[in-house]
Amino acid sequence: MGALHNGHISLIKLAQQHADIIICSIFVNPTQFTDPKDLEKYPRPIEHDLAMLRDAGCNGVFMPNVEEMYPQGADEKWHIDLGNAEFLLEGAFRKGHYQGVTQIVKKLFDAVEPDVAMFGQKDFQQVLMIKNMLAHFNLPITIIVCPIIREDDGLAMSSRNIHLSPEDRKHSLVLSKSLQFVIDHFEEYTLTELESKAKALYDNVEDVALDYFTIANGNTLEPAKSKDEDNLVALVAAKVGSTRLIDNMIIR
Ligand SMILES: Nc1ncnc2c1ncn2[C@@H]1O[C@H](COP(=O)(O)OP(=O)(O)OP(=O)(O)O)[C@@H](O)[C@H]1O
Numbered sequence: 001m002g003a004l005h006n007g008h009i010s011l012i013k014l015a016q017q018h019a020d021i022i023i024c025s026i027f028v029n030p031t032q033f034t035d036p037k038d039l040e041k042y043p044r045p046i047e048h049d050l051a052m053l054r055d056a057g058c059n060g061v062f063m064p065n066v067e068e069m070y071p072q073g074a075d076e077k078w079h080i081d082l083g084n085a086e087f088l089l090e091g092a093f094r095k096g097h098y099q100g101v102t103q104i105v106k107k108l109f110d111a112v113e114p115d116v117a118m119f120g121q122k123d124f125q126q127v128l129m130i131k132n133m134l135a136h137f138n139l140p141i142t143i144i145v146c147p148i149i150r151e152d153d154g155l156a157m158s159s160r161n162i163h164l165s166p167e168d169r170k171h172s173l174v175l176s177k178s179l180q181f182v183i184d185h186f187e188e189y190t191l192t193e194l195e196s197k198a199k200a201l202y203d204n205v206e207d208v209a210l211d212y213f214t215i216a217n218g219n220t221l222e223p224a225k226s227k228d229e230d231n232l233v234a235l236v237a238a239k240v241g242s243t244r245l246i247d248n249m250i251i252r
Pocket residue numbers: 001002006007008010011118119120121122123146147148149150156157158159160161
């Protein structure tokens with residue numbers, strides 16, 4: 001969606017190991033936004049983005065406008081079955097978000113016809129939803145998931161970080177710290193204790209409102225039932241000041 005940072009550039013760099021020609025799409029997709037203010041204030045520094053892509057050795061940029069992607073209007077009908085995980089976590093807080101995401105990703109794939117597509121682990125649930133969309137249409141595209149690139153102090157890079165005030169920026173560290181707490185103490189506590197201790201870290205941080213903090217099964221996104229499950233991930237979403245951030249860490 002543009003407003004590129006080094007997290008995005010890491011996707012280009014990793015793509016270079018998997019493909020001869022790299023195309024980056026930049027499109028702020030209206031159908032995945034559930035908060036009109038979020039859409040309106042989404043940063044769009046196009047010249048800066050193009051310079052970063054040029055430096056990274058990206059071969060092409062696909063930068064359509066809304067009319068090109070939605071010739072019949074952005075209220076164009078789209079609904080596919082994405083499974084129960086569509087309605088959990090981000091899907092519960094941004095209703096219809098993954099219908100909008102899969103709608104535009106299908107259109108971008110149709111336009112670019114990639115063999116391989118790179119997505120960031122930062123949007124963990126998004127990757128699951130896109131894989132479900134690919135299965136739905138039986139599309140032969142390989143998805144590669146790229147690790148989360150963080151600032152030196154642990155904050156996951158995000159285009160929305162630009163909206164954080166200096167105070168918010170300090171408070172935002174509780175997200176990565178609470179996830180790291182689960183990783184560091186996983187063997188020590190029960191799942192319930194891990195969650196409650198991680199959530200307690202938010203009690204003393206001003207202006208941070210937790211939407212969810214969960215240790216979930218990485219396939220279903222349902223709360224983990226046992227520490228023995230072989231695909232476990234801790235996920236968080238919180239509003240820091242007026243900016244909503246997400247982050248996650250894979251436990252195993
Ligand atoms: N810190 C990061 N490390 C690795 N990949 C990332 C990171 N941030 C975003 N990505 C990935 O880059 C792709 C484009 O993301 P997008 O344009 O939505 O930006 P974003 O930085 O995630 O923005 P925001 O967090 O404001 O939604 C997605 O696949 C996303 O998961």
